Amino acid sequence: MKPEIFNFFTTLLEKTSGISYREGKEYLLESRLTELAVSLGYKSIDDLYQKLKTSLTPQLLTQLIDALTTNETYFFRDEHPFVALKNNVLPELFKLRQKDGVLNIWSSACSTGQEPYSIAMLILEHFSAYLNSVKVNIYATDISISAIEKAKKGVYNQIEVNRGLPVQYLVKYFKQNGANWEVDPRVKSMVKFEVVNLLEADKKIRMKFDLILCRYVLIYFAKETKEKVFRTLWNALNPLGYLLLGATELPPYTPPDMEKVMIGKTIFYKKKG
Ligand SMILES: C[S@@+](CC[C@H](N)C(=O)[O-])C[C@H]1O[C@@H](n2cnc3c(N)ncnc32)[C@H](O)[C@@H]1O
Structure with a gap:
């Protein structure tokens, strides 16, 4: 991922949700963004980036946060x-x-x-x-x-x-x-x-x-x-x-x-x- 794109997504996510993808988590960010881009009908992260950069709708932001949060949980976790x-x-x-x-x-x-x-x-x-x-x-x-x-x-x-x-x-x-x-x-x-x-x-x-x-x-x-x-x-x-x-x-x-x-x-x- 180009540094400009990495910075765009990490800054946006930190500002809106607090979640930090810095420090060696680039690979995870990239794979989750690729999945999101494909599910929204974009060819690549670059295309998704171009769209978000020019028109970030509340709906797109919600989808981005949903895609980039880790929701791992289970009943009576840790017992x-x-x-x-x-x-x-x-x-x-x-x-x-x-x-x-x-x-x-x-x-x-x-x-x-x-x-x-x-x-x-x-x-x-x-x-x-x-x-x-x-x-x-x-x-x-x-x-x-x-x-x-x-x-x-x-x-x-x-x-x-x-x-x-x-x-x-x-x-x-x-x-x-x-x-x-x-x-x-x-x-x-x-x-x-x-x-x-x-x-x-x-x-x-x-x-x-x-x-x-x-x-x-x-x-x-x-x-x-x-x-x-x-x-x-x-x-x-x-x-x-x-x-x-x-x-x-x-x-x-x-x-x-x-x-x-x-x-x-x-x-x-x-x-x-
Ligand atoms: C790994 S899960 C943990 C769920 C549960 N607490 C457990 O221990 O099983 C982390 C949750 O934190 C939520 N989360 C991340 N950033 C958040 C924020 N800024 N405000 C509220 N929830 C957030 C995620 O959406 C995700 O569902």
């Missing part, structure tokens, strides 16, 4: 965080929130929905006794319009339900529909999906949360973007609330009211009371 949620974090939060009767959870880069649905199922399975007195709101957001559309449908193929989902959950919380499996309405009704760009979440999200998940997305951001997004997440967390990052991710800075808590094999970042 250990969900064990910690079940045994420690959720029991504590349900007790804490019993007085005001509302527990707010934010899955902030939820991809195609497996992460927030895993939490909803975990709650139905182990905390149903609380559900008469505590209303659980799971807010699930992502920048990718196509990922959110799929998440809202809640329909997964056999390969997707084979990844991480215990068979007893499949039987209990999904309905088979031909070759696919659809999430039960009880689970769906606990999750509200919306397209939200984490770069703009500080202006968009007015609620406070008791638990925030931001897993495997900060890794794609440059340092300053990471800091900005982390600040947004931290500000959106209630005192005594928990933030969970991906297993390989670290906070870009340490807020004074942050406590690092190791629960089983998982590190949570708890806001001091």
Whole structure:
């Protein structure tokens, strides 16, 4: 790819989504752009570049972001965080929130929905006794319009339900529909999906949360973007609330009211009371 074209796409993507394709990721950018160009009927990345340079419509930008995000996810991803949620974090939060009767959870880069649905199922399975007195709101957001559309449908193929989902959950919380499996309405009704760009979440999200998940997305951001997004997440967390990052991710800075808590094999970042 010509340096001019590489710079055009990397700058555009960083500005609009925070995702950085620099540092040795040129090959990935090239293969994803080639796929996008072909799917939109262009002969090459050069042709796509000429089009975007002169008329970048919101629709084209959406398609570009969709094509260049990594949406890899699966049910109960990494397993250990969900064990910690079940045994420690959720029991504590349900007790804490019993007085005001509302527990707010934010899955902030939820991809195609497996992460927030895993939490909803975990709650139905182990905390149903609380559900008469505590209303659980799971807010699930992502920048990718196509990922959110799929998440809202809640329909997964056999390969997707084979990844991480215990068979007893499949039987209990999904309905088979031909070759696919659809999430039960009880689970769906606990999750509200919306397209939200984490770069703009500080202006968009007015609620406070008791638990925030931001897993495997900060890794794609440059340092300053990471800091900005982390600040947004931290500000959106209630005192005594928990933030969970991906297993390989670290906070870009340490807020004074942050406590690092190791629960089983998982590190949570708890806001001091
Ligand atoms: C690798 S997936 C992780 C999904 C899920 N959190 C998990 O751990 O399984 C990363 C997600 O981050 C989303 N993403 C990337 N940049 C974003 C941004 N600026 N705002 C919101 N979501 C973003 C992508 O669309 C993608 O769905």
